[in-house]
Amino acid sequence: MLYEISEKAIQLENQGKKMIKFNLGDPDMPTPPEIIEAAYDAMKQGKTKYSSAAGEKVLREELASIHDVSVDNVVITTGSKWAVFSLMFLLLNKGENVVVPSPHWTSYDLAAKRVGAELRFLKGDLESNWKIDVEKLENLIDEKTRLLILNSPGNPTSKVIDEKTFSEIVQIAKSRGITVMSDEVYADISFVKAKSILDFGDDQILISGFSKIFAMTGWRIGYAIVEKELAQKMIKLNQITTTCVPAFIQYGALKGLETKKKIEDAVRDQFRLRADAATKVLSKAKMNFSRPDAPFYLFPKVDGLDSERFALDLLDSGVAIAPGTAFGDYREYFRIALTVNEEKIREGLETLCEALP
Amino acid sequence: MLYEISEKAIQLENQGKKMIKFNLGDPDMPTPPEIIEAAYDAMKQGKTKYSSAAGEKVLREELASIHDVSVDNVVITTGSKWAVFSLMFLLLNKGENVVVPSPHWTSYDLAAKRVGAELRFLKGDLESNWKIDVEKLENLIDEKTRLLILNSPGNPTSKVIDEKTFSEIVQIAKSRGITVMSDEVYADISFVKAKSILDFGDDQILISGFSKIFAMTGWRIGYAIVEKELAQKMIKLNQITTTCVPAFIQYGALKGLETKKKIEDAVRDQFRLRADAATKVLSKAKMNFSRPDAPFYLFPKVDGLDSERFALDLLDSGVAIAPGTAFGDYREYFRIALTVNEEKIREGLETLCEALP
Numbered sequence: 001m002l003y004e005i006s007e008k009a010i011q012l013e014n015q016g017k018k019m020i021k022f023n024l025g026d027p028d029m030p031t032p033p034e035i036i037e038a039a040y041d042a043m044k045q046g047k048t049k050y051s052s053a054a055g056e057k058v059l060r061e062e063l064a065s066i067h068d069v070s071v072d073n074v075v076i077t078t079g080s081k082w083a084v085f086s087l088m089f090l091l092l093n094k095g096e097n098v099v100v101p102s103p104h105w106t107s108y109d110l111a112a113k114r115v116g117a118e119l120r121f122l123k124g125d126l127e128s129n130w131k132i133d134v135e136k137l138e139n140l141i142d143e144k145t146r147l148l149i150l151n152s153p154g155n156p157t158s159k160v161i162d163e164k165t166f167s168e169i170v171q172i173a174k175s176r177g178i179t180v181m182s183d184e185v186y187a188d189i190s191f192v193k194a195k196s197i198l199d200f201g202d203d204q205i206l207i208s209g210f211s212k213i214f215a216m217t218g219w220r221i222g223y224a225i226v227e228k229e230l231a232q233k234m235i236k237l238n239q240i241t242t243t244c245v246p247a248f249i250q251y252g253a254l255k256g257l258e259t260k261k262k263i264e265d266a267v268r269d270q271f272r273l274r275a276d277a278a279t280k281v282l283s284k285a286k287m288n289f290s291r292p293d294a295p296f297y298l299f300p301k302v303d304g305l306d307s308e309r310f311a312l313d314l315l316d317s318g319v320a321i322a323p324g325t326a327f328g329d330y331r332e333y334f335r336i337a338l339t340v341n342e343e344k345i346r347e348g349l350e351t352l353c354e355a356l357p
Numbered sequence: 358m359l360y361e362i363s364e365k366a367i368q369l370e371n372q373g374k375k376m377i378k379f380n381l382g383d384p385d386m387p388t389p390p391e392i393i394e395a396a397y398d399a400m401k402q403g404k405t406k407y408s409s410a411a412g413e414k415v416l417r418e419e420l421a422s423i424h425d426v427s428v429d430n431v432v433i434t435t436g437s438k439w440a441v442f443s444l445m446f447l448l449l450n451k452g453e454n455v456v457v458p459s460p461h462w463t464s465y466d467l468a469a470k471r472v473g474a475e476l477r478f479l480k481g482d483l484e485s486n487w488k489i490d491v492e493k494l495e496n497l498i499d500e501k502t503r504l505l506i507l508n509s510p511g512n513p514t515s516k517v518i519d520e521k522t523f524s525e526i527v528q529i530a531k532s533r534g535i536t537v538m539s540d541e542v543y544a545d546i547s548f549v550k551a552k553s554i555l556d557f558g559d560d561q562i563l564i565s566g567f568s569k570i571f572a573m574t575g576w577r578i579g580y581a582i583v584e585k586e587l588a589q590k591m592i593k594l595n596q597i598t599t600t601c602v603p604a605f606i607q608y609g610a611l612k613g614l615e616t617k618k619k620i621e622d623a624v625r626d627q628f629r630l631r632a633d634a635a636t637k638v639l640s641k642a643k644m645n646f647s648r649p650d651a652p653f654y655l656f657p658k659v660d661g662l663d664s665e666r667f668a669l670d671l672l673d674s675g676v677a678i679a680p681g682t683a684f685g686d687y688r689e690y691f692r693i694a695l696t697v698n699e700e701k702i703r704e705g706l707e708t709l710c711e712a713l714p
Contacts, residue, residue, distance in 0.1 A: 048388040048393075048572070049383050078577075078599050078600075217405070217407045220602075240468050240471060243439075243577060
């Protein structure tokens with residue numbers, strides 16, 4: 001459905017219609033010019049050959065230093081999505097399952113299914129401010145559970161898991177012999193400080209990337225921090241699949257890390273202004289939603305809404321959103337990605353509120 | 358073993374040793390500057406966002422036109438290796454098998470094993486000039502055979518499959534209901550005209566890429582031409598794994614296609630000179646080998662040789678080669694990649710011939 005809406009929005013644009021696109025998690029900002037120049041310099045310096053399936057040593061070293069782990073724990077991946085998929089491919093056997101708090105990023109579900117595993121969802125709700133019910137989460141675990149996925153700040157709710165909850169979940173996972181895969185791609189630009197899985201020991205999986213903080217979505221570069229043995233397995237799988245992330249792209253990302261603080265702060269500030277603008281319009285319309293802890297989503301609820309139908313109809317009004325059904329059993333919800341400027345946010349959300357059935 | 362030798366060669370280089378590296382299929386030429394400039398321009402124009410999992414439309418259209426197929430048949434992939442892996446992942450079930458003439462590219466074997474399939478090798482030999490014995494090939498096929506892989510020109514022999522043999526193999530595959538996966542990454546720079554799988558109908562699989570012809574190995578871009586339904590499956594798998602090839606990389610490749618003839622001719626000429634230089638040294642040393650039909654490998658045989666031991670020992674003499682065991686049951690053989698200049702080829706091969714036990 002997400003894909004259908006995205007394609008229809010593009011079709012309408014191609015027909016000359018002005019579209020305000022809240023449907024994709026792709027920041028509208030350009031990749032910072034210093035990153036582009038660094039990648040270009042690397043290309044000209046011949047960084048265009050096969051490179052290591054683990055990633056360029058300098059980039060791994062920099063990430064190891066940032067996360068206070070050994071370089072052997074760092075694997076550079078073709079986007080954080082490839083990290084998710086390849087880890088599921090390596091860790092899950094047919095018939096095993098993965099526990100994940102919902103609403104959740106669509107790709108977890110699709111990837112798990114593709115490798116023959118089952119996803120078990122803990123249904124969260126807006127009424128509790130999307131807080132994870134740890135007891136209910138534990139009840140989903142059985143002897144076939146192999147992974148537990150956390151995503152903080154999360155897509156589509158933009159909520160951060162508080163320290164106590166995070167810690168309790170990690171303890172449960174440890175005591176049940178389950179690995180936590182913590183997807184933290186939005187953490188560096190979070191409005192509130194988000195805990196990392198690495199704060200609770202080094203035997204779990206951290207997944208992150210450069211797409212969201214450096215507006216590098218299309219560059220396809222992410223990374224995983226995992227225990228050494230698993231890193232070796234990921235590297236071997238890279239060797240027979242994606243081979244490597246282009247070295248010049250890695251030098252671009254490295255440049256980003258060098259000016260990380262500056263870029264991050266600017267990106268965070270911009271998304272905070274956008275979040276403020278959006279919440280203002282939605283509050284005025286008495287929409288039911290939880291304030292985001294981080295960029296760049298809002299996930300409002302409208303009682304009785306069929307969000308699939310609404311999302312399709314709304315396209316004709318020049319606004320694209322993602323129906324809640326793309327993120328689990330959330331037909332009355334929809335996701336707004338604040339990846340357009342404030343003016344468009346106000347205009348688009350006003351149109352949306354007027355169009356509500 | 359290939360990986361071990363590659364790592365040791367790099368270690369020795371880092372220790373200050375001068376190495377002549379015949380071990381990797383990575384051309385020494387830089388990526389043509391017009392390709393680099395086109396990629397840079399695309400980056401600056403904002404082609405840095407998520408793009409289609411199928412590939413950029415303009416690039417798919419150009420490839421469709423080159424191969425005389427519909428754009429719906431073209432899927433851009435994260436290197437031709439990802440095309441191979443993802444097709445095996447999509448088409449093979451556990452317990453099924455793949456038939457492939459050997460010696461063969463290592464990745465076919467590793468990828469098939471990784472998805473739980475078995476590879477069945479037709480052992481070729483130098484004495485028959487690496488000609489495929491079609492009858493023996495057919496005898497390997499059983500009810501569990503799903504794919505038949507061809508690689509013409511081939512790695513590591515650089516031999517082209519003649520039209521009659523190619524046609525016979527395709528007929529057998531058709532009559533037995535098996536899909537042919539034809540890896541043609543070296544075809545455009547072949548010294549002799551190589552037939553394509555598309556010359557025998559459009560219901561099979563063509564895999565190709567830009568790495569070898571445009572010296573773009575590290576850029577990770579390749580493509581598959583497959584029937585429409587399979588293309589849709591590949592695109593869906595891309596969506597949950599690699600997402601897309603960075604759009605700016607695709608614009609680089611597109612620029613390459615625009616000046617294809619010029620680049621191809623220059624690359625082919627250079628490799629022909631290198632092949633001549635190499636065959637001269639090897640002939641003088643009375644080495645047993647078949648003359649290459651294409652860039653960029655030689656696969657000589659030395660009776661009684663343990664090529665793994667020889668390859669390891671040879672590193673101390675400053676020469677890196679790939680032992681034949683990396684390409685199947687070929688312990689007496691080794692692969693020489695002509696990816697260094699003529700002077701180094703002469704020097705390296707003379708050292709090699711002297712070092713032979």
